[in-house]
Amino acid sequence: MTTILVVDDEPAILRTLKAGLIARGYEVTTAATGRAALNILTSQIPDAVVLDLGLGDMDGVDICRAVRSWSEVPIIVLSAEDSEHRKVVALDEGADDYITKPFSMPELLARVRVALRRRGSATTDDDPVLRCGQLEIDLPHHAVAFAGAPVELTPKEFAMLTALTRHPGRVLTHRTLLHEVWGPGYDTETHYLRVYASQIRKKLGPVGAQMLVSEPGIGYRLIDPSEE
Amino acid sequence: MTTILVVDDEPAILRTLKAGLIARGYEVTTAATGRAALNILTSQIPDAVVLDLGLGDMDGVDICRAVRSWSEVPIIVLSAEDSEHRKVVALDEGADDYITKPFSMPELLARVRVALRRRGSATTDDDPVLRCGQLEIDLPHHAVAFAGAPVELTPKEFAMLTALTRHPGRVLTHRTLLHEVWGPGYDTETHYLRVYASQIRKKLGPVGAQMLVSEPGIGYRLIDPSEE
DNA sequence: GACCGCCGTCAAGATCCGATCAAGACGAAC
DNA sequence: GTTCGTCTTGATCGGATCTTGACGGCGGTC
Numbered sequence: 001m002t003t004i005l006v007v008d009d010e011p012a013i014l015r016t017l018k019a020g021l022i023a024r025g026y027e028v029t030t031a032a033t034g035r036a037a038l039n040i041l042t043s044q045i046p047d048a049v050v051l052d053l054g055l056g057d058m059d060g061v062d063i064c065r066a067v068r069s070w071s072e073v074p075i076i077v078l079s080a081e082d083s084e085h086r087k088v089v090a091l092d093e094g095a096d097d098y099i100t101k102p103f104s105m106p107e108l109l110a111r112v113r114v115a116l117r118r119r120g121s122a123t124t125d126d127d128p129v130l131r132c133g134q135l136e137i138d139l140p141h142h143a144v145a146f147a148g149a150p151v152e153l154t155p156k157e158f159a160m161l162t163a164l165t166r167h168p169g170r171v172l173t174h175r176t177l178l179h180e181v182w183g184p185g186y187d188t189e190t191h192y193l194r195v196y197a198s199q200i201r202k203k204l205g206p207v208g209a210q211m212l213v214s215e216p217g218i219g220y221r222l223i224d225p226s227e228e
Numbered sequence: 229m230t231t232i233l234v235v236d237d238e239p240a241i242l243r244t245l246k247a248g249l250i251a252r253g254y255e256v257t258t259a260a261t262g263r264a265a266l267n268i269l270t271s272q273i274p275d276a277v278v279l280d281l282g283l284g285d286m287d288g289v290d291i292c293r294a295v296r297s298w299s300e301v302p303i304i305v306l307s308a309e310d311s312e313h314r315k316v317v318a319l320d321e322g323a324d325d326y327i328t329k330p331f332s333m334p335e336l337l338a339r340v341r342v343a344l345r346r347r348g349s350a351t352t353d354d355d356p357v358l359r360c361g362q363l364e365i366d367l368p369h370h371a372v373a374f375a376g377a378p379v380e381l382t383p384k385e386f387a388m389l390t391a392l393t394r395h396p397g398r399v400l401t402h403r404t405l406l407h408e409v410w411g412p413g414y415d416t417e418t419h420y421l422r423v424y425a426s427q428i429r430k431k432l433g434p435v436g437a438q439m440l441v442s443e444p445g446i447g448y449r450l451i452d453p454s455e456e
Numbered sequence: 457g458a459c460c461g462c463c464g465t466c467a468a469g470a471t472c473c474g475a476t477c478a479a480g481a482c483g484a485a486c
Numbered sequence: 487g488t489t490c491g492t493c494t495t496g497a498t499c500g501g502a503t504c505t506t507g508a509c510g511g512c513g514g515t516c
Contacts, residue, residue, distance in 0.1 A: 084335055085334075087338060088335060096342060097325065106312055106313075107316060109316075110315060110319040110320060113320060114319050114323075114324060154493085156492080156493070169369055170368045170369050190473090190474090191474095191494090191495080191496095192494080192495095194474055195475090195493090195494085195495090197474090197475080198474090198475055198476055199476095202476095214475090215370050216383060216473070216502070217382075217383035217473080217503090218383065382503060382504085384504075418462090419463095419505090419506080420505080422464060423464090423465085423505085423506090426464055426465060426466090442462090442463065444461095444462060444513090445462075
């Protein structure tokens with residue numbers, strides 16, 4: 001069953017969208033606020049999202065950015081504004097498509113099909129929790145746990161550990177990590193990595209510390225116990 | 229280098245598109261007819277396609293359909309018509325996006341970035357492993373194994389063995405190896421090679437040691453058992 | 457057989473790199 | 487403006503790695 005989340009604060013539009021999608025055979029869940037949408041998206045990720053930018057409680061672009069930190073679910077943005085700048089920002093922050101109101105239902109449906117077509121051929125697993133051995137990273141909640149016990153990390157520590165956990169067992173070069181966590185322009189600051197690796201190890205405890213190993217001259221690696 | 233194919237029969241638009249894309253750092257190839265576009269797409273597939281529907285010789289939708297039979301390259305369609313039916317058909321026949329002329333260059337660029345972003349995350353899990361006989365070098369994991377048993381190598385040892393394994397059975401001259409591992413300026417330090425060849429042999433064990441042979445006065449070679 | 461060039465091995469000093477601690481700088485929240 | 491947490495930077499220690507030199511073996515040449 002293909003599920004689509006529709007987010008819009010105008011009941012009339014919400015009804016129209018829902019009816020059109022159901023008529024095409026999709027399962028539809030709805031949310032009227034950004035907060036409600038994020039709540040849904042942290043627990044059960046649909047196959048696609050139709051998101052109106054103009055919500056009462058938050059900016060739709062912020063929702064895109066937030067969701068993109070833990071899921072690649074296709075997001076089709078609706079907006080009343082035809083502002084070029086807004087389009088570019090939304091697309092760069094994670095939206096897959098941008099439709100200007102008033103829109104035609106058949107076009108929206110076609111664009112939904114495009115989004116689903118892509119998803120079908122791509123990844124199927126979309127668990128917003130990264131795991132590696134006893135380590136668990138809940139991306140939407142920004143929560144880390146090792147062996148069931150919560151671990152408090154600062155933003156940079158979180159970003160670095162997440163980058164490593166996305167590729168268990170693989171060596172990430174110093175450059176790659178610095179790019180991922182600090183952005184471009186920090187390519188030579190390998191000292192940062194040492195400091196943060198040390199702090200992460202300390203917070204993971206004696207057992208977890210052994211999972212984060214350095215590959216001298218290359219980078220860092222998170223040992224994947226399932227590969228040993 | 230990211231390559232984008234632009235297909236349009238109006239020279240003015242073609243020029244505009246090409247200039248805008250090149251300014252953003254993309255490599256651009258162009259085609260003015262559907263036939264020319266298909267010719268290019270059968271030989272070398274670009275990273276994305278920008279396709280004007282209104283070509284002289286063929287219907288753009290037919291091009292979409294044809295390309296989709298052998299490639300999933302992202303296609304962004306441009307069209308002068310704002311016909312809803314045409315949009316739906318194009319999207320259903322394989323187009324990933326549909327932009328109506330007149331369009332804004334920043335928006336087009338943003339949509340190109342969306343298309344490329346997807347391509348980037350789709351091709352993540354390939355594991356290029358170099359092999360030569362019982363020797364395996366997993367480059368992303370930075371792991372070396374001989375006959376299934378892991379081998380711990382220092383950075384220079386790893387670099388030297390990798391260089392040799394990239395060309396199984398072939399002789400790499402002293403100069404080549406020194407350049408590859410130590411960089412320029414070490415052309416005469418052949419003694420380094422002797423030291424490291426010795427250490428690598430020691431770590432590969434008695435069987436593996438025999439694979440690394442020296443060609444007196446020339447360089448070193450990794451024996452490829454599949455060629456003997 | 458002695459010499460010579462080249463290779464292989466070993467080991468010791470020098471050097472580099474990573475880990476850790478701690479202090480200063482910065483920024484956000486109140 | 488102050489306070490707190492986080493980020494940046496510096497100093498130091500220990501260890502792995504690299505470099506360098508010495509020595510012996512092997513095969514050719516004279």
